[in-house]
Amino acid sequence: FGGYSCEDGRDVMVHLFEWKWSDIASNCHRLAQLGYCAVQVSPPHEHAVYANNDPPYPWWQRYQPVSYIVTSRSGDEAAFQNMVSTCNAAGVKIYVDTVINHMTAGGSGTGSAGSSWNGGDDYTNIGQDYPSVPFGPGDFNGADNCPSSSGNIDDYQNVDQVRNCRLVGLRDLRLGDDYPRDMVRGYMQKVIDWGVAGFRIDAAKHMWPGDLGSIYGGLSGSPFIYQEVIDQGGEPITAGEYTSMGRVTEFKYGLSLSDCVRAANGQKLAYLSNFGEDWGFIGGLSAVVFVDNHDNQRGHGGGGGVLTHKEPRDYKVANAFMLAWPYGYPRVMSSYSFENADAGPPSDGSGNTNDVQCFDGDWVCEHEWRQIHNMVGLHNAAVGEPVANWWDNGNMAIAFSRGAKAFVFINKEEFSVTQTFQTGLPAGEYCDVISCDGNLPPCTGGECLGSISVDDAGTATVTISNTDTDPIRAYHV
Numbered sequence: 184f185g186g187y188s189c190e191d192g193r194d195v196m197v198h199l200f201e202w203k204w205s206d207i208a209s210n211c212h213r214l215a216q217l218g219y220c221a222v223q224v225s226p227p228h229e230h231a232v233y234a235n236n237d238p239p240y241p242w243w244q245r246y247q248p249v250s251y252i253v254t255s256r257s258g259d260e261a262a263f264q265n266m267v268s269t270c271n272a273a274g275v276k277i278y279v280d281t282v283i284n285h286m287t288a289g290g291s292g293t294g295s296a297g298s299s300w301n302g303g304d305d306y307t308n309i310g311q312d313y314p315s316v317p318f319g320p321g322d323f324n325g326a327d328n329c330p331s332s333s334g335n336i337d338d339y340q341n342v343d344q345v346r347n348c349r350l351v352g353l354r355d356l357r358l359g360d361d362y363p364r365d366m367v368r369g370y371m372q373k374v375i376d377w378g379v380a381g382f383r384i385d386a387a388k389h390m391w392p393g394d395l396g397s398i399y400g401g402l403s404g405s406p407f408i409y410q411e412v413i414d415q416g417g418e419p420i421t422a423g424e425y426t427s428m429g430r431v432t433e434f435k436y437g438l439s440l441s442d443c444v445r446a447a448n449g450q451k452l453a454y455l456s457n458f459g460e461d462w463g464f465i466g467g468l469s470a471v472v473f474v475d476n477h478d479n480q481r482g483h484g485g486g487g488g489v490l491t492h493k494e495p496r497d498y499k500v501a502n503a504f505m506l507a508w509p510y511g512y513p514r515v516m517s518s519y520s521f522e523n524a525d526a527g528p529p530s531d532g533s534g535n536t537n538d539v540q541c542f543d544g545d546w547v548c549e550h551e552w553r554q555i556h557n558m559v560g561l562h563n564a565a566v567g568e569p570v571a572n573w574w575d576n577g578n579m580a581i582a583f584s585r586g587a588k589a590f591v592f593i594n595k596e597e598f599s600v601t602q603t604f605q606t607g608l609p610a611g612e613y614c615d616v617i618s619c620d621g622n623l624p625p626c627t628g629g630e631c632l633g634s635i636s637v638d639d640a641g642t643a644t645v646t647i648s649n650t651d652t653d654p655i656r657a658y659h660v
């Protein structure tokens with residue numbers, strides 16, 4: 184399940200966090216033009232609705248399934264199906280964020296599709312009721328296999344707790360049994376049959392690899408699978424336990440890259456020359472990589488230490504490196520702005536999510552920043568080309584080419600750097616895609632603000648000042 188296929192040489196996915204299905208559908212044609220292969224969408228299943236939370240309707244209510252009816256804050260089943268078919272027609276794949284480790288927290292209520300739910304007892308598997316699946320108490324892990332006294336995961340060094348007890352109190356499905364497996368497999372097969380191409384498996388660390396293998400093995404249609412395993416070191420469960428069954432999110436990547444860009448924790452850009460497996464990461468062909476995700480950008484899920492849109496200059500540098508460097512399947516984050524880490528997306532007072540308006544102050548749309556989408560274009564132009572012509576100043580200035588297809592230079596020094604480089608590129612004029620502000624890549628309809636001439640020997644002289652808005656230059660065939 185580790186393989187993915189993209190149309191037209193596009194090789195980057197984007198997470199459109201909390202977007203409605205109607206907005207994704209109307210954007211898919213443009214996403215294809217920008218070079219995106221696929222969209223990771225927010226969880227489409229029926230979820231708990233926390234109208235009385237402070238703030239009301241938090242984003243994380245969608246990580247509390249009530250049933251597998253496809254009616255959520257992003258839209259109903261018809262809107263979801265329309266999105267899938269519209270995006271497929273535009274050549275853009277849909278990857279579903281799949282929450283199958285657990286159902287809701289304690290308490291009871293009515294879900295986003297109108298189904299009742301009851302989380303039952305806080306300490307035992309008594310009283311759980313999800314009639315629209317249906318699941319009852321016997322479908323949840325309990326005292327017989329969860330070895331913590333609270334029923335929750337209290338010790339991440341204890342593998343049985345991590346996989347059989349409740350993650351922050353969320354009712355933990357008994358995926359060792361056939362019936363719960365059949366229910367989650369049925370949900371996954373339903374959306375495959377509607378045209379979904381892949382799955383992000385939420386909370387994979389909290390499920391046994393063998394149970395996941397059994398669920399995936401019963402699916403038809405060869406979906407692309409990538410599993411969310413938060414492995415930042417120091418725990419017995421590792422990302423490598425899951426790589427035989429699909430790709431895995433490599434959380435060490437964004438943390439280390441952010442440190443290098445910030446010159447934090449003893450890191451520097453010059454150390455990136457062997458970024459990848461040599462750093463203790465999983466194999467590049469097993470990895471999904473990202474600078475930040477919807478959790479760690481707000482201090483959830485292994486949060487802290489990663490660059491986000493709130494530090495735009497360094498964030499653009501980190502994304503430029505990720506998209507230029509050949510390790511893993513890259514995922515670009517697309518966020519909404521927030522002060523409170525629990526706040527849901529821009530919406531009305533009843534929790535109805537607003538239509539997306541990129542750059543209106545609420546929807547950040549990093550995937551539409553020219554410095555990011557033009558680097559998606561560079562990534563796609565350089566697929567399969569090795570890193571060559573590495574140069575660094577021993578500290579915070581680096582440059583490299585991707586074979587004879589692309590060349591990138593980054594200067595995070597406190598001073599200007601001018602250097603004559605071997606670019607690896609064929610002789611000719613190249614426009615810097617970082618500064619070129621066309622509506623479509625590369626630079627279509629825009630004015631080239633930073634062109635270079637590469638001579639017959641492949642060399643060119645380039646300067647980046649420490650006062651430049653974006654301390655990056657990027658050129659590709």
Ligand code: LM2
Nearest residue numbers: 243244246247288289351352353385386387411478483484
């Ligand atoms: C994930 N990956 O493994 C998601 O990426 C992450 O966003 C999910 O947590 C998590 N797993 C479970 O699916 C989020 C959020 C939590 C939130 C849960 C459930 O990060 O904070 O927990 O969703 O909605 C919330 C409250 C928490 C409370 C819990 C149960 O924030 O304080 O814990 O509900 O009531 C008592």
Ligand code: CA
Nearest residue numbers: 346347355389
């Ligand atoms: Ca579990």
